[in-house]
Amino acid sequence: MDRLVYTALTGLQRAQESQSVTAHNLANAATPGFRREMAALGAGFLTPSGAALTARAQSGGESPHDLLNPGRVESTGNALDVAMDGGAWLAVADSGGGEALTRRGDLRIDPEGRLLTGDGHAVMGEDGPIAIATGFQSLRIGRDGALETRASDDAPFVEVARLKLVTPDPATLARGADGLFRAPAMETDETATVTVGAIERSNVETAAALVELVEQSRRFELQTKLITTARDMDEASASLMRVQ
Template structure:
């Protein structure tokens, strides 16, 4: 019973982690630029004369599915969708650089350019700020342009350029805030060749039908592992009854 109960308990923990990941993905099927969380299972065998038969399981969110989501045309000048694997650089809560695919940008009351999560968007010289009253737009190469409404025929003024980073060749990890960071610390280099699609937004790459199937499978697996606990109890009681036989 001892070997069976530990194996079943390990499996139950893995199933609970998997269900939380599936629930998070399902909750973000409509989140702009969301990347589906991926779960990695690692078998862990305890070494020893009497322990090596125990094959436990360790599960952890290791990364995200970086496949591109579908593009939706909005016509809004501050909406952008990154092309290819480019990531938009924003300022995280701790003041450090972080990266996202969420491109629903707005201008705050203080003139700071922010994305839909309220994170300041980084440019070539730090967080981007725009002068009040101007009409802000984003060019395909990431330039932030401001046009004076008083002179609509005049060419727009360049304020800054979005820092579009490339993760190629660098390991990144996804945090609990949904932002990507360089594994172990550091920043990603800017990609001057990166492009965006103005007036469009990239949708979540989570497929609702697949997530529903995963949820059903996870629930059934959890039920099976729960029954193993009951089986272990029955085996233990039967063994104890045999020991009492005189």
């Protein structure tokens, strides 16, 4: 009987994890460049326990990311907004000073001239975090990620920095706790391009995520009923033994 309870408990844990993943997706449905997580089951291996194999092996929960389906590209008209084309990612600095990758392209310049993403990460260039000297009249970003400024209307544009764009193998990308992605090799892709004046939205489909959340809640309730049924069966068996 305890095996039935153990199986139901495992189902409860996985259902709860699935609900957390879906709730996280819904919370970030409006976050530019966000990649939705997916709840999946990991393999559980039977381990030797004395002369026999244990019969209580829980399946693990995994949360892979939907990296192949891009979000909707929306035109904003903002000269600092960029949407990475194809499989390109934008290199940014993480909190530890290392490099990470993001698809978030709502860029801005802070009072110190640093180029930042919408969530405050410094954008990386070919020689480190990009900082633009103040005093320019206008700034533009090229398709190849080049940042150009000019001092006046009749002055020519001069390249001052270039976005570091990386095109990693999606299979090698790993998401960190800070929401940024990392890959073993993050070399600059000279052929990568961006769409200027637009940003990529999250690839979370809100309606589909809400349906998933309802289905996951029902599965959770089913596992709860299974535990209740196992308890009732156990009590009935104990009562029968007392009668005998």
